[in-house]
Amino acid sequence: MDELRRIDLNLLLALHALLTEKHVTRAALRLHKSQPAVSHSLSQLREHFNDPLLVRKQGKLELTTKGSMLLQPLSEALGNLNTLLGAPAFDPQHAQRRFRLALSDYAARLVLPNLLRHVRKHAPGFDFAISLASREAMLVQLADGELDLALGIFPDRPQDIQFETLFEDDFICLADKTTVPAKGGLTLQQWLERPHVMLAVRPDAFDEIERALAALGRKRRIAVTLPHWSAALELLPETDLVLTIARRAVSSQRLSKNLRQFAPPHQLPLAKMAYQQAWHARKDNDPGLSWLRQVIMNSCQTNLG
Structure with missing residues (x-):
């Protein structure tokens, strides 16, 4: 107990956030504190442990040997302390919360209506700020603490991001009917000779279609790139455009x-595409977000399964 008297317990929370995130800004977001305040806490912790704890290597912060030795026992101790204090059970009916979500035009139509109908009935204090971003940007924003949850297709899977598949989907093609045979569709060569509409937030996106083409050593001509599927459908009549x-x-x-x-x-x-929800590992034990993820999963299994 003598050692506990020598340190502010709030510093242990800061230490856990810093060792877990290995990033001062993200630790500050996690702790709901300013970056200067967390930097000051790091200075105090370095003095207390007589160790740098985090050192910069190749532009990133890495744990020292001492920092690595502290992380697991500190996580266990804080978890036990949290259980001892007995936080009240999460009650969505009375919770007040604002969630930051990123999802595509596609997901907004498939997932959002049923989700909000359920939330308005069972968690009326939940509010949502929804943004549109590329899958790469979503992962960065999750890591930086700017998002609580992202919905999309994620071929790249960073270590600290958790993923859960909601449903699977496959591809179809659409074109003006006067430009496509009534039976059989288009051969690959005919398909490649046509100009294409690409659904993407970034004009240089490399999606599942481009990956499949690259594996064949082929490439299609993208005549239009846009993020809105509903608008894309309006571009096709009376043109030679193809939308996949x-x-x-x-x-x-x-x-x-x-x-x-x-x-x-x-x-x-x-x-087939696996459509997923993604969140940062730091939010694994967030009761509000866990409830929301389960609602989204249940909704997709019921309505899209």
Whole structure:
């Protein structure tokens, strides 16, 4: 107990955040403190432990041997202390919370309506700030603490980000019906000779279609890149444009009578997409976010399964 008297217990929370995040700004976001305040705490901790704890290597902070030795026992001790103090059970009906979500136009239509209907009934104090970003930007924002949850397709899986598959989807093609055979669709060569509409937040995006083409040593011409699937559908009638899109994006839509739906060329191996929700490991034990993730999962299994 003598050692406990020598240190402010709030410094142990700061130490855990710093050792876990290995980043002063992210630790500050986690602790809801300013960056200068956390930097000051780090200075105090270095003096107390007589060790730098975090050192900069190749532009990043890395744990010292002492810092690495402290992380696991500190996590266990704080977890035990939290259990001892007995935080009240989470009650969504009375909780007040604002969540920061990133999701595409596609997910907004598929997931958001059912989610909000459930939330307004069972967690009326929950508010949402929703943004649109590329999958790469979503992962960075999760790591930096700017987002609570992101929904999308994530071929890259950073170590500290947790993923959970909500549902799977496959691809279909759409084009003006006068430009596509009534049966059989297009061969790969015919498909490649056509100009394409690409759904992406970034004009230089390298999505599942581009990956599949690259594996074949081929490339398509992208005539239009835009982030809105509903607007993309309006571009197709009376043009030679082709749109390759997730099937669920248009499954419940009344398509223009001028459009024809067909399968992608069989020579182009497009695997099913796993649509996922992603969050940072630091939020694993956040009761509000855990409740929200489960609601999203249940909604997708019920309505999209």
